Amino acid sequence: MNVPETGGLASMSDGARIRWTALGDTPRKPPVVLLHGGPGLPDYLGEVATMIADLASVYRYDQRGTGASGWQGRHTPARHVGDLAELLDLWDAPEAVLIGHSYGTDLASRFCLAHPDRVAAMLLMCGPFVGDWRAGYRAARDRRMSAAQRERQRELEGVARRSEDQEVELLTLSWFTDHADPERGRHWAAREARKRRPVNWDMNRQLGAEGRADPLDQHVDALRACLPARVELLGAAEDPRPLSALESLGLKLGVPLTRVESAGHEPWLEQPDTVRAHLRRFVRAR
Structure with a gap:
């Protein structure tokens, strides 16, 4: 078009x-x-x-x-x-x-x-x-993440001055659960974590x-x-x-x-x- x-x-x-x-x-x-x-x-x-x-x-x-x-x-x-x-x-x-x-x-x-x-x-x-x-939203996100992913997200959220790689990792973890397909969701989240910046x-x-x-x-x-x-x-x-x-x-x-x-x-x-x-x-x- x-x-x-x-x-x-x-x-x-x-x-x-x-x-x-x-x-x-x-x-x-x-x-x-x-x-x-x-x-x-x-x-x-x-x-x-x-x-x-x-x-x-x-x-x-x-x-x-x-x-x-x-x-x-x-x-x-x-x-x-x-x-x-x-x-x-x-x-x-x-x-x-x-x-x-x-x-x-x-x-x-x-x-x-x-x-x-x-x-x-x-x-x-x-x-x-x-x-x-919000309670239902948080529960659904938690179900789509592993315990290690949830822990890593909390750890990154606590970093006062995140590096570029840390910011991308945090956004990827925060966004991949938004998608129905977890495999493609990780791909899309990682891609957009670098494009939709800075937050x-x-x-x-x-x-x-x-x-x-x-x-x-x-x-x-x-x-x-x-x-x-x-x-x-x-x-x-x-x-x-x-x-x-x-x-x-x-x-x-x-x-x-x-x-x-x-x-x-x-x-x-x-x-x-x-x-x-x-x-x-x-x-x-x-």
Whole structure:
């Protein structure tokens, strides 16, 4: 597929500069905006963008403080919501189709709460997880790791200044359990541990603390009231984060959930044809 790609550095109102990329025919409206997870990782959704770039213009960006979006300062959900609003202004997009993954689903939801008139449609992939889901997640991860792997992970987490090799090893151990297939999962985790760098651990801690202080759980009723006409959830059957949490959210929001079998937290890796077909159907129907 031969589609044009553009990009640049956007200056935010507080001086931050955010690297963005657009794939596809940018005059097409509304555009699709992919919101990556983390928090604290650079954008990794290029493979997802190629699945739909012939149908719509697809924008991605490194969230402030990650990848090529260098920035030092306090991270808050409100600031990240503001970044997306400013980027839409820069892209001359009064509204957009939002597709979020993992933490990106929380960002998409909070953006919808703040700017419902700017969300044309929304697809939430492997998130957001509300309710008491963390215990089930930790238990599932532990089952997929050996005792030696769990011990090594704890040991690496306790190292104050990790070397490059130690950081890659820690990320590989932290991420391989996200996949349904453990062998391929180790390969993908090791590959991404070198690509999704550097990890902004301060951003991860700050947004994690902000999320616990003001959880999305408290805004579900308000979110349901301001959702656009088209909203869907996409979950993976083998994601260690319990699919039951997404099922519960779908019922609360009154939106459909599609279950991808034999796939983990990044379902486009293990079931690319299924995810591609779902994304294309969703974008076509926007």
